[in-house]
Amino acid sequence: MLIKVYGAAVQGIDAYIVTIEANTSRGIRFFLVGLPDSAVKESHERIVSAFHVNGYKFPSCQIIINMAPADIRKEGAAYDLPLATGIMASVGELSAEHLQDYVIMGEMGLDGTLQPVRGALSMAIKARSEGFKGIILPSQNAPEAAVIDGLEVYGAENLRQVVDFLNDAPGHIGPLARDRHPFSAEQPFSGTDFADVKGQTAVKRALEVAASGGHNLVMVGPPGSGKSMMARALPSILPPLTEEESIETTSIHSVAGFTGHGSSLINIRPFRHPHHTITSVALTGGGSNAQPGELSLAHNGILFLDELPEFSRSALEVLRQPLEDRSIVISRAKYRVEYPASFMLVASMNPCPCGYYNHPTKECNCTPMSIERYLGRISGPLMDRFDLQCEIMPVGFDDMSSEKKTETSSSIRQRVIAARAVQADRFAGENGVYCNAQMDSRLLHRYAMAEPAAIRILGEAMNRLNLSARAYDRILKVARTIADMDCSVEITPQHIAEAIGYRSLDRASWGK
Numbered sequence: 001m002l003i004k005v006y007g008a009a010v011q012g013i014d015a016y017i018v019t020i021e022a023n024t025s026r027g028i029r030f031f032l033v034g035l036p037d038s039a040v041k042e043s044h045e046r047i048v049s050a051f052h053v054n055g056y057k058f059p060s061c062q063i064i065i066n067m068a069p070a071d072i073r074k075e076g077a078a079y080d081l082p083l084a085t086g087i088m089a090s091v092g093e094l095s096a097e098h099l100q101d102y103v104i105m106g107e108m109g110l111d112g113t114l115q116p117v118r119g120a121l122s123m124a125i126k127a128r129s130e131g132f133k134g135i136i137l138p139s140q141n142a143p144e145a146a147v148i149d150g151l152e153v154y155g156a157e158n159l160r161q162v163v164d165f166l167n168d169a170p171g172h173i174g175p176l177a178r179d180r181h182p183f184s185a186e187q188p189f190s191g192t193d194f195a196d197v198k199g200q201t202a203v204k205r206a207l208e209v210a211a212s213g214g215h216n217l218v219m220v221g222p223p224g225s226g227k228s229m230m231a232r233a234l235p236s237i238l239p240p241l242t243e244e245e246s247i248e249t250t251s252i253h254s255v256a257g258f259t260g261h262g263s264s265l266i267n268i269r270p271f272r273h274p275h276h277t278i279t280s281v282a283l284t285g286g287g288s289n290a291q292p293g294e295l296s297l298a299h300n301g302i303l304f305l306d307e308l309p310e311f312s313r314s315a316l317e318v319l320r321q322p323l324e325d326r327s328i329v330i331s332r333a334k335y336r337v338e339y340p341a342s343f344m345l346v347a348s349m350n351p352c353p354c355g356y357y358n359h360p361t362k363e364c365n366c367t368p369m370s371i372e373r374y375l376g377r378i379s380g381p382l383m384d385r386f387d388l389q390c391e392i393m394p395v396g397f398d399d400m401s402s403e404k405k406t407e408t409s410s411s412i413r414q415r416v417i418a419a420r421a422v423q424a425d426r427f428a429g430e431n432g433v434y435c436n437a438q439m440d441s442r443l444l445h446r447y448a449m450a451e452p453a454a455i456r457i458l459g460e461a462m463n464r465l466n467l468s469a470r471a472y473d474r475i476l477k478v479a480r481t482i483a484d485m486d487c488s489v490e491i492t493p494q495h496i497a498e499a500i501g502y503r504s505l506d507r508a509s510w511g512k
Helices: 043-053 080-090 120-129 159-166 201-213 227-237 243-256 280-284 313-317 320-325 368-375 380-384 397-401 409-426 441-447 452-465 469-485 493-501
Strands: 002-011 014-025 030-033 062-068 102-104 134-138 152-156 217-220 302-305 327-331 336-340 344-349 388-391
Touching (some): 002 120, 014 080, 030 043, 120 243, 217 227, 227 302, 320 327, 380 469
Antiparallel strands (some): 014 062, 327 336
8 A cells, every 4th residue: 555654854954845655565575765875774674673662563565665856865864753654554554544744753763762853943844834734753852843833743752652643542642832932131141241351341342332233353362361251251242032033043953963852942142162173164064964064053143263363264264255145055066055154253363473462561572474474364355354353451450359340241231132122123124134234235325324524534544544345334334333322323423433443453553
C-alpha cells in the first residue's frame, strides 16, 4: 500500500516540506531513494531495532521509500520518525487517516526514544504556512515550536507515543499550549553592569549612542583601559527583542543547534565574541553542510571582535559586505543559502604593537613604521564602516578608588529604549528598517537633513579630516541618533559636532 508522510528540511533558515512516500509489495528488499545522505540511509538499522524493542514487527516484504523532491539532498537522522511511521502505515499497523494533517520529524535511538532535531522553529513556521493542522516533534523541541500561533504542536518521548496518537489510542499525547512569551523592557540581564565600570564617562556616552542607533563602534586604547569590560556591558543597555526579532533569532540558533533543549524563544540579544584565530568560513557560515556562522548567530545582537588587528585579513574583509547589506549569501558548488546578518559590530584594539601609544604615563617603544604597519592590518574601507571610533585613556587612581555610585545599566537602558521608540515610529512604513544605522541613502536624505549651520560644520570637517563619502553618511546617522536622544526633530550643530568627535581614527595626525 502506498502511504505519504510529510517531513521538513531546512535550507538556510527557511524550511521546505519533504514528502516521504512508502510503498510495500512482494519481495524482501529495502530501497531508500530521493538523494538521502549516509545518516538517512542508516535509519534502516535504527528503525528495525526500535520496532523490535517496542514490540512491533518489521515488515517482511519489499519496501520502497522515496523522499521528494528527489533532486535536493536529504541530510541527518531527523527523518527516522517519519520513515518509521510511513513503513508502519504502509503495512496497516498504523492508521493513515491523519498523516496528511501533520509534519513529523524526529531522530530515534535504538529503543525508539526520540532525540531533538535542528531547525524545529523553521519547520513549524513552514508547516503553518503550508496549511498543516499540526507538527509532531521530539518533546525537547516542542516548546520551541509552540510559540507559533495557529499550529498544534505535539511533543513525543518515543515512537510508541507517536503511534498511539496517530491510532487515537486512549491516553495519547496532547498539544502544547502556545508559549505566551513576555516581550517587555524588564527582561533580566545577568552580565556586566555599567555601574561596575569606573570612570570612562565619555566612552560610556559613546556606547549609549551606539546602542540607541544600532551603530558599529571601535574602541582604541592601551591594555587595561576597560575596552573588553565595556563591550561586555553593552548588551545590558540594548532594548529588548521584539517578538518578530526573537523568532528570527531563535530560528538561526535552532538551525545551528544552539538552542537549549526544552527552551522556547531566545529573549536576550545575542553577544558573540569569537577568538581572533577564527577562519573566514566559521565567521560567514557555510561548510560541507551549510551552517550559519558567527555573523548570523549575532543577528539582532552584537558581534564583538577583541584585539581586532589580530584577526586574519581574509576574515576581516568578509565583514564589509554584510555590514552594508545586513545579510550574507553563501554560494557553493552544491548549494546557495542566504542568512540574515544584521548586527552591531563592536571591536577593540590597542593603538600600537606594544599598546602604549598616546599613553599619558608609559612610553611607547614602537617605531612609526611599526605603528603604521599594525594599524594597516585593518583596511580603510572596513574602518570606514565603524560609525563611532573612540580613543580610550586608562582610568586614573582617583576614579578606580572612588566609592561614588555610577549610573546603572537599567537607567541607561530606559533612555536607549526611548530613543529606539522614536526610530520605530519614524520607520514604521519602511520594511526591514528599525534603527538609524539601517538607513540607506534615500532614508538618510529624508530623515537626517541637518540645519544649515550644522551642514557648514560638517563640510569643514570633511575638508579638514579628508573624510570619505561613507564617513559623511555615518556622521549624519550618528547625529540623527544623538538628536533622537535629545528629543530633537532637527539635527543641530551640537549634534553634528558630537558625531564628528566620534571619528578619532580619521584624524590625519592619529598614529603619526
